[in-house]
Amino acid sequence: MTPTRTPLQALNLVLGSVEAVRNLRALYMLLATFATAGLLLSMAEASLARADSVWGAVQAGLALFAAFYGANAAGLLMMDEARGRPVREVGEALRASLLGAHRLLLVLVIVATAYAVLGSALWLLLWLCRIEVTGAVAGPALFGLVVPIGVLSVGLSLLALVAVIVPLAAPSIWSGAGVWLTVRRLAELVRRRLLTVALLFAAVSGLTAAVGALVTAVVMVGGRVIAEAGVAIVGVQVPAQQLMAGLFGYGLRSLGAVGAPMGSTGHAATAVVGGGLVFALALVLPSLVYLRGTCSIYLALHDESPE
Secondary structure: OOOOOOHHHHHHHHHHHHHHHHOHHHHHHHHHHHHHHHHHHHHHHHHHHOOOHHHHHHHHHHHHHHHHHHHHHHHHHHHHHHOOOOOOOHHHHHHHHHHHOHHHHHHHHHHHHHHHHHHHHHHHHHHHOOHHHHOOOHHHHHHHHHHHHHHHHHHHHHHHHHHHHHHHHHHHHHOOOOHHHHHHHHHHHHHHOHHHHHHHHHHHHHHHHHHHHHHHHHHHHHHHHHHHHHHHHHOOOOOHHHHOHHHHOOOOHHHHHOOOOOOOOHHHHHHHHHHHHHHHHHHHHHHHHHHHHHHHHHHHHOOOOOO
């Protein structure tokens, strides 16, 4: 890997991630993923409430399955767009995810094993610092060496995990790299370009947060106006703030908490359902920007120009 882009060129590519909101196929894929996973989690919660722990565990597992493979399918669509290639069909992306996303799990297992080995080595060094093991002089002296080594090792390892491994492992798989190639590329980025990657990831995180804040502002202002208008004009016999419950991810049960007559008014129930759709959309848009941003970082660092 010999990147030719400067940090400013890479940052410019990352800032273009806001265009991710125009990828309708990825938008549809994430919406379907969130809806499916949310429905399965609700079913699991209902099963656990009935003390049916086996079926509840199965439904929770299916929710994780849908979330993982659905998110990977959306990531494949984002990678196509980031590369400047024609975005594949949703069904094709889902098939590719089902066939290849398990490689990401293998990468994470390898990384977790490496971190466990490093943690064990640090624990062994600290154990050797005990006076009863190495003596009254050697123990404190060794501890004086272990402290700076341990501080730097733990700090850099956590930074590498958060800024390199977590955000870039999936884009490497989405680009077609195998398990060991992905591990080698991540290790090389940690060794050579950790600071650059961390700054680019900070830019992606800030961009995602900004998009999330804008979407939240739009949803809050629009929701408040429509809720007040629904009470004043339509005559819905439910407090305006309760009509906005769906915008915060609450379901129809939230109406019963305030004594709303669910059976006598369909307006309140449909308002919560409609608000739930807006809530899902508000989650999807920042997620698209994040996925596109991580793909852009990966492509920038590997000098894969959009075609």
